[in-house]
Amino acid sequence: MQNKLESLKNILLMGAGPSSVAPSTYYAMSRSTIGHLDPSFISLMDEIKEDLRYLMGTKNEVTVPLSGTGSAGMEASFVNMVVPGMKVLVLENGVFGNRMADVAERLGAVVNKVEWQWGTPVCVEDVKALLQKDKYDIVSVVHAETSTGVRNPVKEIGELVAETGAYYIVDTVTSLGGIPVEVDNWKADVCYSGSQKCLSCPPGLSPITFSNRAMEHILSREKKVPNWYLDMTLLTKYWGGSKRTYHHTAPINMLYALYQAIFNIMDEGVDNVYARHVAAHNTLVTELESFGMEFLVDKEYRLPELNAVIVPSDIDEAALRNILLNKYNIEVSSGLGPLSGKIIRIGLMGYNATPEKAKYVADTIKECMDEVKK
Amino acid sequence: MQNKLESLKNILLMGAGPSSVAPSTYYAMSRSTIGHLDPSFISLMDEIKEDLRYLMGTKNEVTVPLSGTGSAGMEASFVNMVVPGMKVLVLENGVFGNRMADVAERLGAVVNKVEWQWGTPVCVEDVKALLQKDKYDIVSVVHAETSTGVRNPVKEIGELVAETGAYYIVDTVTSLGGIPVEVDNWKADVCYSGSQKCLSCPPGLSPITFSNRAMEHILSREKKVPNWYLDMTLLTKYWGGSKRTYHHTAPINMLYALYQAIFNIMDEGVDNVYARHVAAHNTLVTELESFGMEFLVDKEYRLPELNAVIVPSDIDEAALRNILLNKYNIEVSSGLGPLSGKIIRIGLMGYNATPEKAKYVADTIKECMDEVKK
Numbered sequence: 130m131q132n133k134l135e136s137l138k139n140i141l142l143m144g145a146g147p148s149s150v151a152p153s154t155y156y157a158m159s160r161s162t163i164g165h166l167d168p169s170f171i172s173l174m175d176e177i178k179e180d181l182r183y184l185m186g187t188k189n190e191v192t193v194p195l196s197g198t199g200s201a202g203m204e205a206s207f208v209n210m211v212v213p214g215m216k217v218l219v220l221e222n223g224v225f226g227n228r229m230a231d232v233a234e235r236l237g238a239v240v241n242k243v244e245w246q247w248g249t250p251v252c253v254e255d256v257k258a259l260l261q262k263d264k265y266d267i268v269s270v271v272h273a274e275t276s277t278g279v280r281n282p283v284k285e286i287g288e289l290v291a292e293t294g295a296y297y298i299v300d301t302v303t304s305l306g307g308i309p310v311e312v313d314n315w316k317a318d319v320c321y322s323g324s325q326k327c328l329s330c331p332p333g334l335s336p337i338t339f340s341n342r343a344m345e346h347i348l349s350r351e352k353k354v355p356n357w358y359l360d361m362t363l364l365t366k367y368w369g370g371s372k373r374t375y376h377h378t379a380p381i382n383m384l385y386a387l388y389q390a391i392f393n394i395m396d397e398g399v400d401n402v403y404a405r406h407v408a409a410h411n412t413l414v415t416e417l418e419s420f421g422m423e424f425l426v427d428k429e430y431r432l433p434e435l436n437a438v439i440v441p442s443d444i445d446e447a448a449l450r451n452i453l454l455n456k457y458n459i460e461v462s463s464g465l466g467p468l469s470g471k472i473i474r475i476g477l478m479g480y481n482a483t484p485e486k487a488k489y490v491a492d493t494i495k496e497c498m499d500e501v502k503k
Numbered sequence: 504m505q506n507k508l509e510s511l512k513n514i515l516l517m518g519a520g521p522s523s524v525a526p527s528t529y530y531a532m533s534r535s536t537i538g539h540l541d542p543s544f545i546s547l548m549d550e551i552k553e554d555l556r557y558l559m560g561t562k563n564e565v566t567v568p569l570s571g572t573g574s575a576g577m578e579a580s581f582v583n584m585v586v587p588g589m590k591v592l593v594l595e596n597g598v599f600g601n602r603m604a605d606v607a608e609r610l611g612a613v614v615n616k617v618e619w620q621w622g623t624p625v626c627v628e629d630v631k632a633l634l635q636k637d638k639y640d641i642v643s644v645v646h647a648e649t650s651t652g653v654r655n656p657v658k659e660i661g662e663l664v665a666e667t668g669a670y671y672i673v674d675t676v677t678s679l680g681g682i683p684v685e686v687d688n689w690k691a692d693v694c695y696s697g698s699q700k701c702l703s704c705p706p707g708l709s710p711i712t713f714s715n716r717a718m719e720h721i722l723s724r725e726k727k728v729p730n731w732y733l734d735m736t737l738l739t740k741y742w743g744g745s746k747r748t749y750h751h752t753a754p755i756n757m758l759y760a761l762y763q764a765i766f767n768i769m770d771e772g773v774d775n776v777y778a779r780h781v782a783a784h785n786t787l788v789t790e791l792e793s794f795g796m797e798f799l800v801d802k803e804y805r806l807p808e809l810n811a812v813i814v815p816s817d818i819d820e821a822a823l824r825n826i827l828l829n830k831y832n833i834e835v836s837s838g839l840g841p842l843s844g845k846i847i848r849i850g851l852m853g854y855n856a857t858p859e860k861a862k863y864v865a866d867t868i869k870e871c872m873d874e875v876k877k
Contacts, residue, residue: 130770133547134759139535147536147755158756159533161513162521162705164834173507196707197571197732200751204732232731325752331536333570333707333754356730357606358571358578375839377574378699380707381521382532383757385508396504460538465749 140454141481143490144462145275145435146303147325147332148478150390154330157389158382165379173388174368174379180391181336184399185301185320186311191361192338193368194387196380199302199323202335203232205359206269206298206319209339209347213237215266218259218295220251220286223274224465225300236355238267247467248277248437250430253285260293267296273304275326276465278426278437278474280308287315296343302326305336306394306479307406307434318343324383327406327434329479330390333383390479402482406433409477412484416491420498425472434482436475437468446470448501449494457493514828515855517864518836519649519809520677521699521706522852524764528704531763532756539753547762548742548753554765555710558773559675559694560685565735566712567742568761570754573676573697576709577606579733580643580672580693583713583721587611589640592633592669594625594660597648598839599674610729612641621841622651622811624804627659634667641670647678649700650839652800652811652848654682661689670717676700679710680768680853681780681808692717698757701780701808703853704764707757764853776856780807783851786858790865794872799846808856810849811842820844822875823868831867 142149163170182192195201207229211217217238219230222245230242243259245251251270260268268290272283283299290297296318301310307327312320318340325332339347339361347354347361354360358377367376394402410433414424417438425437440446446463450473453459464472477487516523537544556566569575581603585591591612593604596619604616617633619625625644634642642664646657657673664671670692675684681701686694692714699706713721713735721728721735728734732751741750768776784807788798791812799811814820820837824847827833838846851861 130766132763132766133543133550134531134534134762137534137537137543137547140537140541142536142538144538147538147752150536155533155535157508159529160508160511161529162516162524162699163511163514164516164518164521164836165706166836167514167828167834169507169511173511176507197575198751198754201571201732204730208730228731231727235727235729235731237729323752325536331754331756332539332752333757353605353609355609355611356578356582357602357609358575377572378521378697378706380572380705380757382705382760383707383754386756388508389506392504392506454541460541462540 138458141459143481143486144460144476145474146476146478148329148476149481150329150331151393151480153393154386154389158331158386160385162381165381170381171373173384177384177388178368180395184305184310184391184394185336185338186309187313187338189312189338189340191344191365193364194384195335195337195359196377197335198332199321199335201359202321202323202337203229203300205337205361206321207232207236208356208359209354209361210267210296210298210319210343211236211238212350214239216241216264217267217269218243218265220256220268220270222249222251222277222279222281223247223271224276225271225274229269248279248425250279251281251286253282256286257289260289265293265295267298269298271300273301273308273432273435275303275435277468278432278435280430280432284315287317291316296346303432303435306402307482308403308432312338324387327478328390330386333380334387406477406482408484409433409482409487410436413475413477413487413491416488420495434476434478436477437472438475439472443503444498445501445503446473449473449497452497452500453493459490459493512832515833517855517860518834518850519848520850520852522703522850523855524703524705525767525854527767528760528763532705532760534759536755539755544755545747547758551758551762552742554769558679558684558765558768559710559712560683561687561712563686563712563714565718565739567738568758569709569711569733570751571709572706573695573709575733576695576697576711577603577674579711579735580695581606581610582730582733583728583735584641584670584672584693584717585610585612586724588613590638591641591643592617592639594630594642594644596623596625596651596653596655597621597645598650599645599648603643622653622799624653625655625660627656630660631663634663639667639669641672643672645674647675647682647806647809649677649809651842652806652809654804654806658689661691665690670720677806677809680776681856682777682806686712698761701852702764704760705757707754708761780851780856782858783807783856783861784810787849787851787861787865790862794869808850808852810851811846812849813846817877818872819875819877820847823847823871826871826874827867833864833867
């Protein structure tokens with residue numbers, strides 16, 4: 130029998146995620162599985178909760194990694210919070226805002242999705258007007274829009290939402306571990322992320338946090354949450370320390386990896402980690418601009434960890450990505466939706482967010498340019 | 504900083520799951536992460552689908568590993584199939600049948616849960632009478648009830664269900680890879696499993712399959728499936744080979760592990776693997792009976808991979824498990840619900856299903872007996 134894993138290449142992951150993983154995290158993940166009811170595993174769960182609170186900037190008791198990917202985090206946010214008939218305002222400027230609207234509508238929410246041009250941030254003044262015009266139960270937004278590389282002004286929006294009393298859901302899939310996430314400071318009620326971006330852990334887990342106010346709402350729902358797997362009232366008991374109640378079997382080895390990935394960040398110091406992302410980004414900008422490449426997003430709203438780079442009209446974008454992957458073993462990502470064919474997305478996330486790797490990618494792209502002229 | 508992973512012990516997992524994992528599978532899991540849109544990853548996905556079809560005994564096109572644990576498989580089965588108001592008959596003789604009823608009710612199903620005594624199988628004659636008395640849209644049952652060690656007669660039940668035209672959902676979390684699973688032969692419409700039992704892969708994935716008839720039903724639903732993350736119409740496109748559409752980011756490294764775990768089973772030969780489970784079970788029975796231990800389940804319905812062993816009334820069951828874990832680094836599981844304190848559950852799953860390990864566990868239990876007398 131032929132084992133296909135043996136022919137897998139070692140790829141430098143400089144795309145929209147997953148990002149490359151540190152050797153220490155691979156090593157952690159391959160430690161011997163222990164029982165999910167083993168006291169030493171419970172002690173590990175407690176520390177993961179504590180570390181996630183620190184990293185997410187929150188005192189929320191209910192802060193856990195869900196046993197699913199970042200998309201499961203989005204699902205969990207809405208399925209726990211939405212009661213059919215609730216009015217939800219989705220602030221959309223990319224793929225993931227769009228997805229939020231789909232998720233919420235399936236759950237019986239009355240969704241008003243308002244769009245801003247992809248590549249630009251959600252406009253705070255517009256949000257103010259929207260919230261003055263109509264009353265909403267929930268407002269949701271993406272902090273770091275993976276499809277465009279835009280950082281949305283989530284704190285300013287949070288101030289406005291808090292005044293209305295609506296619940297505030299923030300997606301931090303591509304921000305957590307790369308730029309500061311400050312759940313309490315933003316007045317967010319629900320915030321979720323993914324393991325495979327700036328945390329540099331393989332994909333499969335979704336850190337999530339719920340404010341006390343959000344949990345009170347969930348606990349006072351008339352009917353049970355229509356999703357047993359992601360019901361936070363059950364998951365809270367499962368992650369509840371010594372008094373825990375069996376729910377599902379946690380993905381033990383993935384949680385080893387998450388523990389180690391967060392350990393690495395804390396060990397380096399979060400501020401150093403954020404500074405390293407900025408330094409890598411600055412290098413990428415300098416190097417790419419040196420041969421005429423331009424960025425989609427205005428400087429003020431650019432994510433250091435996700436760079437939307439405009440592909441010159443005489444360059445074959447797909448050919449560029451293919452040559453990077455097949456000849457140089459570097460993955461960068463394509464544009465999505467209206468940006469398909471127009472941009473490439475270069476990730477500088479977690480383990481790969483260094484000026485050296487940023488320069489290497491830029492240099493390699495420069496080297497390829499002649500080959501991929503239309 | 505202290506790294507808690509360093510103090511984790513190597514535990515022989517002989518409980519209800521997770522089971523111990525082969526070194527080759529740990530190694531596979533720690534291979535470098537590649538992009539989830541990388542062509543070589545897509546080729547791996549295709550082979551996983553093909554292998555799962557073989558292992559599950561089905562020609563179903565829609566056969567994939569879900570990005571969640573076995574419980575996500577249960578959720579996916581019901582959320583895709585249940586349209587509010589549907590009548591669901593849940594055949595229950597353990598914890599997981601109970602859970603099915605909870606999952607289905609949350610989704611708006613009208614559930615009739617019929618119970619048989621824990622430790623005994625679902626009675627086919629009773630099911631016949633139930634199906635003659637009332638009309639159901641869905642009938643569900645657990646093949647291998649992890650909480651009791653009972654194998655339910657899923658083929659015989661499947662024949663009866665097929666005559667009524669109802670959809671048939673079968674849980675094979677604890678059977679897949681340990682005893683034959685024959686989805687097509689059972690006339691099952693939906694069948695799900697988990698990675699962490701007899702497949703000897705770490706927890707985190709749920710193989711699932713849907714018949715063409717089930718998919719037609721899902722595709723003809725008036726409203727979208729009320730769960731974006733587990734919507735099979737979207738997941739089918741994501742797992743759809745060359746024409747695939749982005750959905751979520753698959754848990755790449757967990758899928759490496761699943762690929763390797765199934766590879767190991769196919770490499771040994773599935774029939775050899777099943778025979779090894781039986782041989783391990785026979786050894787356990789002989790050894791435990793040699794010092795007077797008895798089994799909860801009648802011989803005909805016993806699972807080789809999950810053994811419910813009655814704890815004599817003069818033995819402190821919790822003390823027995825604790826001493827096994829803390830002194831001998833062996834995990835066995837407690838009884839659940841009405842069987843709590845009355846049985847221990849010994850798993851002989853996958854990598855650990857050998858006569859040698861069965862004898863080792865029995866010998867160790869024998870050695871502990873004096874110490875844990877009440």
